[in-house]
Amino acid sequence: MIASTLTCRIDQQENCNEKMEAFMRRTYYLNGGYDNGEGMSKLRAQMEQVEGEFGANRIFYLSVPQEALLDVASSLADNAQSQKGWNRIITEKPFGSDLQSSQQLTRSLLLKFKENQLYRIDHLLGRNTIENLAVLRFSNLVFMPLWNRNYIRSVQVILSEDLGLKTPDGYLNNSGIIGDVVHSHIFQTIALLAMEPPVTLDGEDFEMKRSIRKLETSDVILGYCTPASGSKGAAKFGKTMPTYFATALYIDNARWDGCTRLSFGCASSLLISIQKVVNFTSEIHYTAHPSLLQLSMIVNFEYTRVEIRIQFRHVPGNLYLGHIGHNSDLTNNELILHDVPDEAILVRVNNKIPGLGIHLDASELNLFYKDKYTVEVPDSYEQLLHDVIDGDNHLFMRSDEVAAAWNILAPVLNAIDNNNLVPEQYEQGGRGPDKAVYLWAKHGVRWTDD
Structure with missing residues (x-):
């Protein structure tokens, strides 16, 4: 799926195919449940294998339905965070549907992450x-x-x-x-x-x-x-x-x-x-x-x-x-x-x-x-x-x-x-x-x- 839509937006004429192939070699896909510890444990194991002994910082981009956001974020926090670097989480709009729902969402996220780890993205x-x-x-x-x-x-x-x-x-x-x-x-x-x-x-x-x-x-x-x-x-x-x-x-x-x-x-x-x-x-x-x-x-x-x-x-x-x-x-x-x-x-x-x-x-x-x-x-x-x-x-x-x-x-x-x-x-x-x-x-x- 990724390979079929990948393009060289900037370097159109400079070894585009080689760059896309190099990018794909660094891309991994894992099929597993996002709302349970088993799926996230598999993700953590995959990341640790890729990172090797040096470890790495981790950014989690959650492009998921709003009703699944808290389950995914909670499972990531408990099972997939890096212990050797920083962790940051990106969430998409909407940020709740009113004041009450947004505050509930914020409280739940802040139980698992610090404020400076949360990035609510609007392109x-x-x-x-x-x-x-x-x-x-x-x-x-x-x-x-x-x-x-x-x-x-x-x-x-x-x-x-x-x-x-x-x-x-x-x-x-x-x-x-x-x-x-x-x-x-x-x-x-x-x-x-x-x-x-x-x-x-x-x-x-x-x-x-x-x-x-x-x-x-x-x-x-x-x-x-x-x-x-x-x-x-x-x-x-x-x-x-x-x-x-x-x-x-x-x-x-x-x-x-x-x-x-x-x-x-x-x-x-x-x-x-x-x-x-x-x-x-x-x-x-x-x-x-x-x-x-x-x-x-x-x-x-x-x-x-x-x-x-x-x-x-x-x-x-x-x-x-x-x-x-x-x-x-x-x-x-x-x-x-x-x-x-x-x-x-x-x-x-x-x-x-x-x-x-x-x-x-x-x-x-x-x-x-x-x-x-x-x-x-x-x-x-x-x-x-x-x-x-x-x-x-x-x-x-x-x-x-x-x-x-x-x-x-x-x-x-x-x-x-x-x-x-x-x-x-x-x-x-x-x-x-x-x-x-x-x-x-x-x-x-x-x-x-x-």
Whole structure:
């Protein structure tokens, strides 16, 4: 099975077959029960034979159904850990289905492993764009003093994947977009955008998450996708599985809280819009006071795309306001991070068009990575697995972060369970439920894609 799907992604022309054969000689397959001591004892014996007298560190990647996770982890801890090196365990989403289940899962795992041994993986957090966001924030003086509610108006994040909604353990069919997208990489992205500067690269962002109020159900819109009219073979989803999520968030801290009066009106901290395409599109819009979040899944079979757009506020008392008119592209500067298909960093600025008179245009100062760097960009899983080997957990959710994220979502999950919050139908390929428009209007927000 492994040999039939193995490729040389990077070194296509450099002894690819020899490298794959060498890799396969280091690959072993063992058939045994994962939930009993006998199967794990066989695994331990196999590893000790391969390691020889020197021993080795061990990483256990648990790509197993959620209902089997604790049995597998417990059996590994009791029967297969290395006694001569460190042991680390990687688990996949979802990290529970609500606060109670996640805390129960965490307590059980911490009975067998220490916190610094646990790595909850989300492949989207391994994108180079996510790392670049932190680098741009904390290593460039031109951006650091501007990173607050007084200068940043909105952020739009677009995440696109060529994946379907159904996973091997079917968890997305149960928790919908909330458990798959909102709880993990969306809140982690918000953490990177809104956190205070950390002391080290292992900086804590839990304090920021505790500053986010619990969601109010009156500010939440859910939707479920139905096949487009006349479409053939379109995906069908249950009416109870949210494929669209929109809400208003509030962050209560000094950096993002409150409303500052500027010459162009009331500054409401931060606005983030995130769009994720999997074969389905997820759109998220988020601000900080209030923070608006929109997340949806609609069918989209186009290319994979990852992008973050940070939009700054209007210039107070802009001398050139009369030359801007109704051209919204000229009213705000933007910092744009492209990841896929072409990795780039762009800064949108206003400039004068050459010629007589004063006519403004919006231009992009650009850095295209493929033009400046010839190195191969690692896959997100490659980056994250490299971090696990190095013991770097800053792109992985800690136990307290998992609990904090579920706590924010608790009112929504309770309302769904009690049928007090029902997903609204929207057509596949559309922009989501109609009610979302009223939510944006309620908070005085106009989206850049309107």
